[in-house]
Amino acid sequence: MQGKKRWAMVALSTILLTASWAIADDDGHKGEEHDNNKTTENAAPATVDPIYVKECGACHFPFPVGMLPDRSWRAIMADLPHHFGEDATLPEKVAAKILDYAVANAGERSKNRLDRYVASSIKADQVPLRISEVPFFVKEHTEVAKHVNAKGPVSHWSSCPLCHTKADSGSFDEDEVKIPQANK
């Protein structure tokens, strides 16, 4: 049933989306504005704060804030100078704005179905700093864990859009996943 055609489309859109994510200027604006407009019917409804995308998308994909609880964002924002081994210091005012945005749209408050699964899989006394260590995330990704390694095309979990082809528009639906294959 049009199998080949469909795969070609999927492959093409993966390449385009990945490229647009990779090429997007870190602190630049063009790419991000473009991505925000590209919202599809599958996208999460919440609009992403442009300051969040600019600052928290500088070194990696700007993770959806609905995928961690309120307390996690407070912990992350409280120690930006020691951010996973990197110095991600921000001027206080900018950091405060980002924290407001993250807290207002954190897992507890999100209306997104997947965000709620993520949030409800975390125990009340846990403060995860990584989405990639949240129980729901780990469970969903056990089968693909072998694809994430330094040698392959996906070196870190933080590169969500390499597999989630619509991640740039906020959508993580399982139907849109395509694992990049290593070059022979």
Next chain:
Amino acid sequence: MMKQSMMAMIFTLMTMITAMTATAATLEEQLASYRTQGAGTFDPKAGQTLWTTSHGTDPEVGEKVCTACHLNDPRKPGKHRKTGKIIEPMAVSVNPQRFTDPEKVEKWFLRNCRQVMGRECTPQEKGDVLSYLGGL
């Protein structure tokens, strides 16, 4: 046809020149502001040395050197060593967007100098680096 493409070319050239002079002005302003903070004459060679000098290895993040993310040839795009995210070229000649936003420049100098050298860069060092990256 010919006329149109000529016009297009001239227009492109003019836009490029405008963009370049605009950047040059901002980079000049940036350097001037370092001078008011006590820096002297800027030396692109010293900037290049800072750019390529390694400060050892951190067990968590790897080699402490600017080129771990930005490459020895700043005209080429780099790659964040830990996340793999592409970093556009740092040389102003290939990326006129560079160093046009003083807040952004200071934000990254603060982070990257502390990360690589274990301390903040002096106004002299920042000016040396920018005159290196601006003159390539």
